[in-house]
Amino acid sequence: MATSISGPPTRTEGAAPTPTPTAAPALAELRPMWRRPVTWAWTALFVVALVVPFLISDYDLFKATRVLTIAIAVAGLNLLIGRAGQISAGHGALYGLGAYTAMILVKELGWAWPGAVLAAVVVSGAAGWLIGLPALRVRGLNLGLLTIAIAAIFPLLLSRFEGLTGGTIGLQLAGSPITPPAALALTPEQFQFLLLVVVLAVVLVLLRNLTTGPMGRAVEALRVNPLMARSEGVDVNRLTLTMFAISSAVAGLGGALGGLVLASTVPDSYSMFFSLTLLSACVVGGSRTWAGSLVGSAFIVYLPDVISQQIGSTTGGQWSQLVYAVALLLTLFFLPAGVAGGAGRWLARLTRRLRRRSHA
Amino acid sequence: MTELLQQTVSGLTTGLVYAALALAIALVFQGTGTLNFAQGEFATLAAFVSFALSTAGLSWWLIVPLLVVLAFVFGAGVERLLVRPVEGSGPLALLTVTAALLLGSNAVVALIWGTDVRSMASPFGGAVYHVGPLTFTAQAIGGGALVLLAMLLCGLIFRFTPLGLRLRAVADNPDSARLLGISTGVMLAVGWGIAAAVGAVAGLVAAPTLGLSPELMTNALLLALAAVTLGGFSSRLGAVVGGLLIGVLSNLASRYVPGIGGDLQLVVPFAVIFLVLLVRPQGLFGRASTVRA
Numbered sequence: 132m133a134t135s136i137s138g139p140p141t142r143t144e145g146a147a148p149t150p151t152p153t154a155a156p157a158l159a160e161l162r163p164m165w166r167r168p169v170t171w172a173w174t175a176l177f178v179v180a181l182v183v184p185f186l187i188s189d190y191d192l193f194k195a196t197r198v199l200t201i202a203i204a205v206a207g208l209n210l211l212i213g214r215a216g217q218i219s220a221g222h223g224a225l226y227g228l229g230a231y232t233a234m235i236l237v238k239e240l241g242w243a244w245p246g247a248v249l250a251a252v253v254v255s256g257a258a259g260w261l262i263g264l265p266a267l268r269v270r271g272l273n274l275g276l277l278t279i280a281i282a283a284i285f286p287l288l289l290s291r292f293e294g295l296t297g298g299t300i301g302l303q304l305a306g307s308p309i310t311p312p313a314a315l316a317l318t319p320e321q322f323q324f325l326l327l328v329v330v331l332a333v334v335l336v337l338l339r340n341l342t343t344g345p346m347g348r349a350v351e352a353l354r355v356n357p358l359m360a361r362s363e364g365v366d367v368n369r370l371t372l373t374m375f376a377i378s379s380a381v382a383g384l385g386g387a388l389g390g391l392v393l394a395s396t397v398p399d400s401y402s403m404f405f406s407l408t409l410l411s412a413c414v415v416g417g418s419r420t421w422a423g424s425l426v427g428s429a430f431i432v433y434l435p436d437v438i439s440q441q442i443g444s445t446t447g448g449q450w451s452q453l454v455y456a457v458a459l460l461l462t463l464f465f466l467p468a469g470v471a472g473g474a475g476r477w478l479a480r481l482t483r484r485l486r487r488r489s490h491a
Numbered sequence: 492m493t494e495l496l497q498q499t500v501s502g503l504t505t506g507l508v509y510a511a512l513a514l515a516i517a518l519v520f521q522g523t524g525t526l527n528f529a530q531g532e533f534a535t536l537a538a539f540v541s542f543a544l545s546t547a548g549l550s551w552w553l554i555v556p557l558l559v560v561l562a563f564v565f566g567a568g569v570e571r572l573l574v575r576p577v578e579g580s581g582p583l584a585l586l587t588v589t590a591a592l593l594l595g596s597n598a599v600v601a602l603i604w605g606t607d608v609r610s611m612a613s614p615f616g617g618a619v620y621h622v623g624p625l626t627f628t629a630q631a632i633g634g635g636a637l638v639l640l641a642m643l644l645c646g647l648i649f650r651f652t653p654l655g656l657r658l659r660a661v662a663d664n665p666d667s668a669r670l671l672g673i674s675t676g677v678m679l680a681v682g683w684g685i686a687a688a689v690g691a692v693a694g695l696v697a698a699p700t701l702g703l704s705p706e707l708m709t710n711a712l713l714l715a716l717a718a719v720t721l722g723g724f725s726s727r728l729g730a731v732v733g734g735l736l737i738g739v740l741s742n743l744a745s746r747y748v749p750g751i752g753g754d755l756q757l758v759v760p761f762a763v764i765f766l767v768l769l770v771r772p773q774g775l776f777g778r779a780s781t782v783r784a
Contacts, residue, residue: 218587265764265765277764281761450602452595456598459587463577467584
């Protein structure tokens with residue numbers, strides 16, 4: 132089983148016994164970037180996203196911005212679960228850590244928001260690195276064990292350290308510090324949405340490059356078989372830690388922007404259930420596709436609204452929690468690649484059939 | 492000194508609840524090889540069912556055995572219907588299923604019974620006994636005895652019955668067990684059933700002291716996870732000892748360490764998990780496992 136891990140960036144045909152199903156994506160990777168259908172779809176989506184803020188109301192935009200901030204965190208989770216094969220049941224806490232760090236810096240120390248967001252990314256990344264340390268000793272479920280403990284304890288710590296975090300009331304700003312420069316004639320909501328579109332696009336491109344280059348192949352080896360990866364010269368422990376730290380930093384970025392856009396953070400928003408909701412967004416959307424992060428976060432942001440409209444808001448939260456659980460189970464049973472992954476596969480099959488028909 | 496002793500004893504009685512939940516988690520882990528994040532929620536569900544049965548006028552002598560049977564059927568059913576489909580898909584999918592079960596059962600309990608904290612009368616009455624300088628409530632004694640009995644029964648089943656032998660065989664080496672004609676699928680379901688039954692007793696005993704709410708076992712789950720980590724995932728005895736230790740430890744810490752009171756007691760299990768994984772990942776009673784490629 133000698134699959135090249137740190138070789139040149141083009142895919143080498145190793146002695147892998149099952150090359151047939153992977154042959155098509157390998158070809159697609161060799162094709163120049165502008166000839167790939169996926170890239171075209173993303174570009175089109177990006178352009179649409181740049182036009183959207185001028186078509187819909189500020190309230191709808193505000194919701195959509197929330198989808199984007201959560202999508203950043205889910206993309207981080209995708210890197211961890213779908214690529215590195217590690218689980219986190221505590222990304223909600225890391226998202227919250229980013230939000231609180233940014234809010235504290237802006238509110239108490241008067242930082243400008245870009246600096247606060249950067250600091251939040253660093254803090255969350257460092258926290259993720261720390262969390263990853265004990266999980267290295269034995270592989271397997273320990274990261275799950277540790278992260279769910281963190282998810283449970285984080286809101287309690289927030290309520291406890293009142294001096295810093297405002298206790299159970301949390302931190303509020305009079306308005307979001309993310310405001311458009313005067314030269315641009317945009318409403319704050321339009322500016323925030325556009326900012327988030329750009330940030331998410333940058334994050335997705337960075338993550339994709341990270342997982343397709345030489346490091347990506349090391350990560351792939353780590354997920355498939357850590358022992359094999361180690362024997363191929365991959366520093367498994369360092370790579371796991373790096374992946375967890377990057378994933379946490381990305382979650383913190385989403386949280387920092389989410390917190391500042393909302394101009395409010397309360398401990399209840401970052402409970403264990405939020406962490407598990409992020410997990411279900413990742414799996415339902417499809418942990419191995421980047422589009423999955425958008426699908427998943429749209430699912431968890433819009434579903435509670437839809438449900439509250441249907442059956443009133445008193446039990447809306449519980450009904451949506453139940454729907455997350457059911458969706459998560461159904462996805463695991465019937466659509467292991469997630470909604471985006473399944474749709475992608477279906478589209479690929481469709482185009483292949485169409486192409487074959489046009490040849491015949 | 493008396494105070495220290497009293498705190499230790501009350502730590503032991505709460506520790507018994509964590510021990511039972513930890514035992515349930517260890518049972519599932521040994522069979523299926525995953526942590527059941529939903530084990531605490533199953534216990535909460537059982538506590539609510541027993542509450543509903545007792546408000547319907549059933550005697551506790553009837554409720555307890557009925558609850559154990561119901562929990563067993565529920566646990567085994569969950570394994571057959573919801574866990575079985577992803578059994579071969581690796582630990583990630585299994586863990587995600589239990590996370591979904593946590594979300595789902597928490598939502599179901601909140602939808603049926605609401606989110607308010609209810610007080611539940613103790614099945615053992617409100618009497619208080621004094622032994623020397625120590626005080627015991629009837630709830631602590633009766634609850635402790637009930638949990639001990641459940642754990643003892645579970646231990647006896649595993650140690651001395653043919654069923655227990657099969658269960659251990661499947662936990663130790665599923666492939667060999669299958670070759671010997673043991674139906675591993677049935678055994679895994681039985682393991683989940685026994686785990687749910689032991690957890691149900693823990694929920695029943697915890698509810699009168701903690702107050703009945705959908706969050707009843709959320710903290711207990713974390714404490715039980717810490718207990719299993721401390722005792723070692725591969726040891727049933729270790730889980731129980733770990734639970735007792737965690738109970739005493741968090742009780743003493745919340746009394747004597749300044750700043751760790753009330754909710755922040757949860758810092759203790761977190762610290763335990765962190766340290767054990769860092770220093771002795773196989774736990775006190777567990778065996779270190781080697782992996783072959």
